[in-house]
Amino acid sequence: MIDTSLSKSSQGDPQCFEGLEVGAVSVKWVRRSLEGHVISEVKRHEGYPKEKIQEIFHKYQTNEKSKITITGHATKNFLNLPYYAEAECLEKALLYFNLKPDILISLGGETFSVYPMKDGIIKNIIATTKCAAGTGEFIVQQLLRMGMTIEDGIKASKNGQYTQLATRCSVHCKSDATHRLNKGECTPEDIIKTLIHDLARKVSEMIDSAQWPKDLIILSGGVALNDVFLENLQYYLVDSEIKVLPESPFLEVFGASLYASELQEVAPARGEWFSKTTVEFVNQKSLINAESLLxxxxxxxxxxxxxxxxxxxxxxxxxxxxxxxxxxxxxxxxxxxxxxxxxxxxxxxxxxxxxxxxxxxxxxxxxxxxxxxxxxxxxxxxxxxxxxxxxxxxxxxxxxxxxxxxPDVDTVFEIGGQDSKFISFLKGVPIDYAMNEGCSAGTGSFLEESASVDMGIPVEKISDIAIKSTNPIAFGERCAAFINTDLRNALQQGAKQEDVVAGLVYSIAENYISRIVGPRQMGKTLLFLGGVALNKSVGLAIASRSQRNVIVPAHPExxxxxxxxxxxxxxxxxxxxxxxxxxxxxxIKGDMELKKLFRCKACENNCEIQNISIRGKVYPFGGLCSKYRLLRQKGIKIEEGQDLVELRNKLMIEEFGAQHVEESLGTIGLPMTLTSHSLFPLYVKFINELGYNVMLSKHSRLGNTKTLASICYPCELVHGAVLDLLNRGADYIFLPHVIELEIPKGFKHGYVCPSTGMIPDIIRAAFESDKDKIISPHIALSKDLIETTLKELRRVSVSLGLNPKIGVNAGKKAISHYREFSKKYQELGKRKIDELKKTPSVIIAGRPYVICPSEVNLALPRKIISRGYNVIPADMLPPLKDREVSERNVWHFTQQIENAVKYVKKYPNLNICLVSCFSCGPDAIIYHHFRQELAGNTFCYLEIDSQTAHAGFETRVGAFLDIIEERRRKKRKETLLAVMS
Ligand code: SF4
Ligand code: SF4
Structure with a gap:
């Protein structure tokens, strides 16, 4: 609200004091009179911060007589005016209002900061990382995607239902939301409600991580105006008083204006206010240089x-x-x-x-x-x-x-809004493909949202603006969230809008080529498809980066x-x-009506199947596998393949599972995560032999509410499992420090990753009050370390008040129980491989704790067997005798994957699905090697994270199986033709 008494009438009045800040997405300005009248303006700068400052100064007739102070690091790039740091300005503002909160939260467009305070002084700063995951700006972007204004979105969220989204990473979250919307699993209202709710949860977690009193919390920043956010934050911080001031949206510039009143001099001559800005980014060649290739x-x-x-x-x-x-x-x-x-x-x-x-x-x-x-x-x-x-x-x-x-196309690049695809062809038949793994940095939505939200440029203008640039900025090939941050930095440094847009266009091409094409073979001529191909500048960027001829057809979209x-x-x-x-x-007539819902009982997923009626006909819809889709479309039941993952689970958990101990000493909880999916027989036998009953954890998604730092999904799940066991009253939790598993022949080590090795310490830190309940012996199964393992198991029995011998004996029995299982499993593997290597089968290669539990594997085995293929877990494959081993592969599980890759290369009926997890350390190092090994084979690469939408996952798995079928069909046809000729 503008107080007009302070606008024109107060022009040049040295009794008025002004504060100004250029933030990541907006310019904030405030004018304050000696009497305490305040006017303010918060304006999105859309890539024109300098122009927005000039507009504000012009509108309010700020002149040489004004006393102005600036805050915010980037503001110094534009103005030669007295500067105070943001934290100082916030302190100053609170002092003015005589407020002494315990915590001050600054909710900016791109970052959040939590300031623990004592007696009005900031004692620490806890800031979000550069990643824009879940900031207010991220929510604004999502609202725009769904065609809603901020106000409409906040209102609409009140009618939404909370839904599960992978909100810890903005990129995954966006793809999750899109796929769920498209599958009809939730509404835009649900998405906004969830985003706001999770934003509040994240802020509350940041506050908790400060480990500081939180009786009085004050909010600053634009998000403070969002009443739904406030309600949610209060839900998480029940005992805190959360205060929002009328000045909260611009509190730091208000503080700057207070410093202005202490200035001795009025502002320098207006001609000297604006500094010459320097852009600290490298430039690259103009896009138009590649015109001859397009x-x-x-x-x-x-x-x-x-x-x-x-x-x-x-x-x-x-x-x-x-x-x-x-x-x-x-x-x-x-x-x-x-x-x-x-x-x-x-x-x-x-x-x-x-x-x-x-x-x-x-x-x-x-x-x-x-x-x-x-x-x-x-x-x-x-x-x-x-x-x-x-x-x-x-x-x-x-x-x-x-x-x-x-007709003789050899390579297709397709860039769509949310998904991008690469397809390579051999004699007109697709033989290989790739899709983006949740990451949107090589997709159209990234370009469109960055241009429209940060610079106010509509999609149809992007190309003309980018082509005009003579010095495109080099943002490089990086995560979308980081490019966004750099883009804002470049704009804050005064870079020309056209250079920033051209830089973004180059980033799309670079991300696509490096992340989606990767080591795959690009042909001589690229056919560029999808809505983004309408944008000529992207075609030029692809031509420039690939140095190939690029064709954009008449209607690529x-x-x-x-x-x-x-x-x-x-x-x-x-x-x-x-x-x-x-x-x-x-x-176009008629609406879909939801009819009777039923549960499919064909497997443990027990999916809900919705009968949907449209224009008088009823169709079954849903399920995690292809069963109902095939039934609906083809009217036939496909004969399913064999599911050896299920067989493995049965053998390990039922045949080698825990026994009930009569008159037990208590209950020890076993988190069904990480190595429990490999060493289960050892763990349960040991617990039983100590005289305790075993309590197995149930899958819980609450894990991410307990993690103290960003961690891979499987480790996040350990948090949920431990929380579940504690809530269900387990006396102890068995969570060993696993160092090494068996070392396969030819290898020197069989390590687990550092996160798995350190998980007990991570869990102790997250569950501080229950840390004494966690039992963590060091366990290693390599020959050299077995004795040490037994000593560690002895130590466990002592810590439980038992005779040390009980621990050693329990350890010996547990190890031999595990070996018995291993032997039986390997024999089963040998038998099955002999039987299945001649029929179309898919090896699922990844960590057993990701590919085996049905709660984690997104029904991957079912998706495959419902199409008629057998599914084989990689650890069931006996080591191939004539294989070469890679010295650099020091991890037990990636050694199993290496063995699986060799099988695929040896037996034409075997295909492989590589499964990894977002932010997995070992895979980041070694998976590119497997991809190279598999060049020429059709394979599928999947990442599993906490995202819940199955549609994108299904597309990748479906495409993989479709292409295998297409190749087989083509081969059969060729053989037939050869016979006939
Ligand atoms: S995964 Fe498929 S077979 Fe299993 S319950 Fe769901 S729909 Fe039925
Ligand atoms: S191997 Fe990868 S996914 Fe598994 S715990 Fe380690 S970092 Fe996480």
């Missing part, structure tokens, strides 16, 4: 025409950011009409709107729509809506479209929907489907 064929809509009485196939690409639909002429292969709209988190509504647009294009003409296909991340839901039409994987749909466009229509036509031509009669006007 064949940009993009056409306008005017080329499309509907033929009266024509036969058409409807192709829909229901993507995360945009929805596209085409009417594809089945006879002359032309696109008769198309629609391209934003999905805005509601794929069904977006599809309906696209169909309405197609109806308008058809006008009075009469056409037959003989088939319909749908692809994209919301394909399953949309296929039900479109009368249960065929759904196709995005990779294959784009591949099909690409081959039609350029429609290639998924065209490919889908072509795939539907292929099925018709091959006699796999028959013609149907789709009527656009009927397809």
């Amino acid at each position: 064949d940009y064929r993009v056409e306008s809509d005017t080329q499309k025409k509907i033929v009266n009485n024509g036969q058409y196939i409807l192709g829909v690409d229901a993507g995360s950011t945009t929805t596209k639909a085409v009417l594809f002429n089945a006879l002359d292969d032309t696109v008769g009409a198309s629609a391209y709209l934003r999905t805005l988190g509601n794929p069904i509504l977006a599809t309906k709107k696209c169909l309405k647009k197609l109806i308008n294009s058809v006008g009075e003409k009469r056409i037959d729509i003989i088939q319909c296909g749908v692809t994209g991340s919301a394909r399953e839901m949309v296929s039900v809506y479109l009368d249960n039409c065929r759904s196709f994987n995005e990779i294959l749909a784009h591949a099909r479209g690409a081959v039609e466009e350029v 429609l290639m998924g929907s065209v490919g889908t229509a072509l795939m539907a036509r292929d099925l018709l031509q091959e006699g796999i489907t028959s013609e149907r009669d789709f009527v656009l006007k009927d397809l």
Whole structure:
């Protein structure tokens, strides 16, 4: 609210004092009179901080007579005016209001800081990392993605339900939210409610980590105005008084204005205020230099025409950011009409709107729509809506479209809003593919959001602005959150907007090439597809970075929907489907209704299956595997493959599981995480032999509320497991320091990673009050260290008040029980491999604690066996005799993966799914080596984190199996042709 008495009338009055700050996303200004009247302005600078400062000075007629003080480090880049640090200004403001909080929180656009305070003095600063995960700005970005204003979003969140999202990393969170929205698993209101809730939780965790009194907490920064956030924060900080002042949104500049009143001099002459800014970033070549490599064929809509009485196939690409639909002429292969709209988190509504647009294009003409296909991340839901039409994987749909466009295509780059894909071809057949792993730094949404939220540039203007740049900034190939921070820094340093935009465009190309293509083979000619390909500057950046010829077809954004229509036509031509009669006007009628819900009892996942009715027909929808999709679409039950992961779990947990001890000494809890999924027989036998019963932890997602620092997902799960065991009253928790597992023949070590080795200490720090309940002997199974292990187990019995011999005997029995299991498991493995290496099978290679527990593996084995493939866990494979071993591979589990890779190279019927976790140390070092080894094989790389949406995961697994099938089909055809000739 502007106090007009202080605006023009107070111009140049030295009795008015001003404070100013340039932040990551906004400029804040305040003017205060001696009498205490205040006016303020908080303006998003959108990449023009200097211009915004000038606007404010002009609007309020700030002149030489004003006394001004600046704060915020970046402000010094622009103004030669007296400067005070932000913390000093905050202290000054609180002193003015005579407030002495215990904690002051500053909630900025990009970072949060918690200031523990005593007697009005800041004693410490705890700040978030550079990563923008879950800051207020992140929420603003997500609201814009869903087409909501900040005010509307906050209001809407009140009607939402809390849902699970991977909120610890902004990039994963965004992809999680998008996939869940597209699958219809939640609403935009739910997403916003969850983001605000989790933001409050994070802030409360930061406050807790300060280990400081928190009776009175004061908030500063724009987020303080969000009442839903405040309610949530109060929920976590029940005993604290949380105070928001009218000046909270600009508290630091208010403090700066207080310092201004102490200045002896008025401001220097206005001409001297603005400093010459220096941009501390390296520049690179102009994008236009790569023009000779780019064949940009993009056409306008005017080329499309509907033929009266024509036969058409409807192709829909229901993507995360945009929805596209085409009417594809089945006879002359032309696109008769198309629609391209934003999905805005509601794929069904977006599809309906696209169909309405197609109806308008058809006008009075009469056409037959003989088939319909749908692809994209919301394909399953949309296929039900479109009368249960065929759904196709995005990779294959784009591949099909690409081959039609350029028959001898060898490489496709497809950059969409949220997902990016790479496909390589051999003689027109896709043989390899890759997708981004949750990271959005090589996707369109990253470019679009950075340009629009930080610089106010609409998507259609990005290309022209970027191409104008003569000195693009080199942001490099990095995490999206870090590039965002650098972008803001560059703008704060006064970089030209066009150089920043061109730098961003280069980053998209660099991230794509380094993260998605990686070590894979790029061909000679790249076909660049997806909505982002409409942006000519990105094509230039790709051409420049790859030094290949890049073709952008006439309608790169429609290639998924065209490919889908072509795939539907292929099925018709091959006699796999028959013609149907789709009527656009009927397809936009009616809403999907939820009918009876039931549980599938076919496996332990016990999925909820929703019957959905549309236009009088009912379809089963949902489930973690392909069972109901195949049933719905093909009307047949596929014969499932063998699930050896399940067999492994049964053998280990049921046959070699814990016994009930009568008259036990108590209960020892065993977290079912990390090495418990390998050494389970040893652990439970040892506990039983000590005279205790075993309590197994139940899966809990509450782990991340207890972690004190960022850690990998499996270690986060240990926190949840320990919390569960403590809550259920376990007397002790058995959580050993595992040093080394068995060393396979030929290797020198069999280490576990440092996080696994240190987990007991990490847990003790997180559960300070229960730390004495944690039993942590050092355990190593290599021959040299077995005696030491027994000594450690002896120490456990002593610590429990038992005779030392009991510990040693229990240890010996436990080790031999484990060896018995290992032997049996290896024998089973040998038998099964002999049986299965001749049938299509998939080895899942990763840590047993990620790939085996059904609560963690996102139903990966089920997803594969429901398509008819056998699934083999990597640790079941007997070591190959003739294999070479890599000296650098010192970890037990990656040695198993190395062995699995060798199997795949040796037996053509075996394929491999490499599974890793976000931020896993050993994998970061060694996985690129496996990727190189697997060059030429079709393999799948998956990362599992706390994200819960299965759609993206399903797309990757589905594409992997589709491509294997395509390759096999092609091979069979070639063999047949060879025989016939
Ligand atoms: S994973 Fe598949 S088979 Fe198992 S319960 Fe879910 S839908 Fe049924
Ligand atoms: S191996 Fe990787 S995923 Fe497993 S605990 Fe260590 S860092 Fe985490």
